[in-house]
Amino acid sequence: MPIRCEIVSQDRTVFQGDVDIVVAPSADGEMGILPNHAPLLANLKYGILKVRTQGKEEVFTVAGGVIEVQPDIVTVLADAAENVEEIDIARAEAAKVRAEKFLAEGPPPDTDTYLKMEAALRRSQLRLSAVRRYRGRRKASYPGSYQEESNK
């Protein structure tokens, strides 16, 4: 029995469909959700979210947010999310360089721009590492490999 999964970011619906398992980066670590999971509400951190349907796996980057689990549906409210296949590498690279340059100039911390740039840096790093690791990889990994996931 599949479980419905819907991923929405603040500006669009990123994914919706019936899947076999959702692996989400919760604040306390990776969390695998199978159909008929107990209701759950959790924070998400920056990381990789995977959904798997009949051996096919789709990988998403998630930049924080909330996940709500009902027995038959998983709702992901992400601050920003995209499919690894649709990440624009050049843009992420440019964003990373821009943010690094800004932060290297040593602006006063705790200002809005500083925090924004820091977040932008983390997002672009996450995107780039996700692309490097998952882009073009169509075959599903075995369940055991979820444990060795790192978000660096």
Added chain:
Amino acid sequence: MASAREVKLRIRSVKNIAQVTRALQAVSASKVQKAMQAMYRTRPYATKAWQVLTHIAGQPGRSSLHPLLAERKEIKNVLAVLISGDRGLAGAYNTNIVRFSLKHFLDYPAEVRYITIGRKGRDMMIRRHKDILAEFSDLPAAPTYTDVSAIGRLVVDEFLSGRTDAVFLLYTDFVNMIKQIPTVKKLLPLEFVSGEERVAVFAPAPKRMHATYIYEPSQDEILDEIIPRFTGLQIYQAVLESMASEHAARMVAMKNATDNATELSADLQLEYNKARQQSITNEMLDIAGGAEALAQSS
């Protein structure tokens, strides 16, 4: 009847006005498209967030779950967030929402203070000597969530500190290009009554029995995070709705103005032609009369 020259001058000025209003109409038409897109883009997220919150509301003992959900027994101070436009020339858009809020809080049994978004609403409220707590104007044409999140924070702070017992949101709901409805929505404490117009804006809440949630990391931490955020999100969505409404209202107003100006200039053109013809007839009569007089005298 005005002289031909005067009429000609008027025709020219009316045509100038028509040109200006036609330009404004075209600008608003493109802006309303953009605003509508922005509005529809954030809808899935708002809808989902709303569903999650209705699920939370389905939890047992909801008012003790979080202070922002708790209804106050005595309501002494009320905060109204009024969303209007920064600019005029939008037909009755600004007047409608302001008049609607004044009417809504007329004879209200509590102290009402306002937070205004948009210059027009602020000015009208100041003129009426209303108590304004804060004002936000000159929002960018395409605001992001960060642009309005400060408003949400302010509202939540006011509510939690006890200075305010209830918060209302007054905005213009965008139905379609020719219909925009001034709407009031209770923002805090969050209400979860289905069958309200608020449900129509978002999606109908699915009816289902809920077991108690497992919270991760902890109940307080996660509710502290998502409830204020959803409040901000509602304000954001309302701002987007209002902006789309404003542009649509301006477009319609400008279209009417253009039509009127065109009609007026056609009428004036007719008047001008008559005046011109009249003056020619007069001249001819003069000449004929003069010739007649000459013929008689000789």
